[in-house]
Amino acid sequence: MMSDHDRITILLSRRLAGELTPAEEEELRLALEQDPMLQALSSALDGVTDAPPRGVTEREEQQMMERGLRQWRLRAAGLHVVGRGAEEAVPMEEVTGVKERSRRMLRIRLIRWSAAAAVVVFGTLGVFRYNKKTPPPTPMQAPVAWHEVAAKYGTRSYLDLPDGSKLWLNAGSKVQYATGKRELTLSGEGFFDIRHDPEHPFLIHAGNVVVKVLGTSLNVRAYPGDSVVETTLIDGKAEIDMPGRAIALRPSEKVTMHNGVQQVHKVVADPTYKTIIETSWVEDKLIFRKEPFREVAAKLERWYNIRIRFGNDKYLDEELTGYFKDQPIKNVMDALQLSLGFHYELAGDSILIK
Template sequence: MDLQNPAPEDLLCDESFLRYCWGENQTDITYWEYWIQERPERQPVAERARRLFDILTAGQHSRPAQLAALKDAVARREQFTALMLNRPAPARVVKFKGKKILHYAAAVAVLITAGALTYFQYTKKQSWSLTKYEYHTTAGSRQTIMLPDGSVVMLNTNSHLYIGKDLRTVTLNGEAFFDIRHDAVHPFLVHTKDYNIRVLGTSFNVRAYAGARRTETDLITGKVEIVPATKEKVVLRPNEKFILAPAATAPVKGTIAHLDVDTLTHHATETSWARNRMDVHDETLAAIAQKLEAWYGIRIIFASEKARQYRYTASFNDETVFRALQYLKQSYPFSYKVEGDLIIISES
């Protein structure tokens, strides 16, 4: 392990640091106190590692159980990238008889990697309590929340998440990626505006924005059960997605299809945002502008109707909005100018 610039999770893999956290060896305590004091920028990393240690070992009353919890949490972080790999599966179509759809919202926990990490606190009464029950992200921001059982949720931009007191029931308005720890006794339940999702232990993405015409669930691993208002359950298999687009007059139709896989990266495009990547496939510049607004928290308007209809296919990894626009201009030229936080696009 590189002790010059370690991540909090790296410290949890170091036996000496664990002994420091347990406070059982004076040599280790002295070493790590000096290590922290030697370079002040290490203190936030050490403090986050200590918080993770407290969270992941709380409620584990034996040393072997504590070590197992720590190793499992670190392993879950290392496996996260692998969860994004997908293979397509045959498409299926499901039709529901009813027209009305439940109008709720939902999502919960996953990830020790990118974004802001929110912790849950352990009380002296040996029970978990939430530091807060609701989370909200704005345009250009994302947040990662970790639950006491090791489950994690990454909340995308312009999203709202409510977590029930039992920590296994959530409501989502927006988009979130979940990695839920298996618990056969206490299934995890996600409420959205169009249907509910019952989970035993799996990784999946949910897109359920208020006002959007469709609600979508993308399954990466495990199994989820979709429960619409009609109670006609649908079970998703890995690499499948369920799309529900209610119509005003026609019966509600739910479609099961395979995930879209990028031919170059072999990743599912549905979860590209969780890898800090934005993909566009044969979309108009107007549609891309909406994504850029949410992604970067800026405003874009058009001075030309013709420019709105230009179409592009592209992928962006950790690019600035200006670099993204420059890339787009290379395939179909246009002009833009910046006025404060406003970008104005016109014909070239």
């Protein structure tokens, strides 16, 4: 059974050849009236009715037809070709089917040319309609691969980040990051050496703050349960976004947020220990200066992977100062005991403060 597509093709070809009967002419006219695009294509076909000029061989005529068909198909695809080389770069397979259908359908030279053009034009119509109704597919994005690295209590870790930045993790800390992103989430404490890339700032999510880094070494501390979130800038540039405020840090500055209050402090090396306390843990130094025992106890738990319990609240807010490097927990507790005068019991991985 002949389709409407084939029927219109034949009618257009017969009209171009001057062989339409009155009935067929009326049939084609009604079809054109029902489809404005067909009217435009019919007018375009009127421009291909001229036969090749005299003196052109059959082979040359065939080559002309093939070049013409290639140009029609390029236009159908929305391409603009300039020059013979670009034109002939189109694979011949694209026009072979059209040419063969034209030869089977028609007998004389004029009909062969017009029918070939009609078939290509209808191919063009199909392209136009497809593009109008069906939007181009959205390119599929590769799934983001997330990674998590943790430093358990009693350990410290180092890792190279995918962008070339470096990260040291303190005990009881972890980070989550994605390949291909200059961004991560920190829970705990980390010292960062961020590779400089002004076009792509590095984002560190820690607690309820976001640290934007351009190329910097800094320390960020945001342990779950701690009352203080702290960012210490050693060198470079960093901006801290926190609720209600953004702070641009300068080298050797520290911003702390405690109970919603932000403060900026100057950071200097401790004159006694000749080191910056905020980053001393990277050198395996455990230092605290005038810190409440409750906060020191939390540091000791992470540093030595132990549990410290207080038999009463007597010593919780007593301030402690100390410097330890490569010392067992018993030596640390003995030193603190001398400072405050408390008693303690050490059993396995548990310490009771009396």
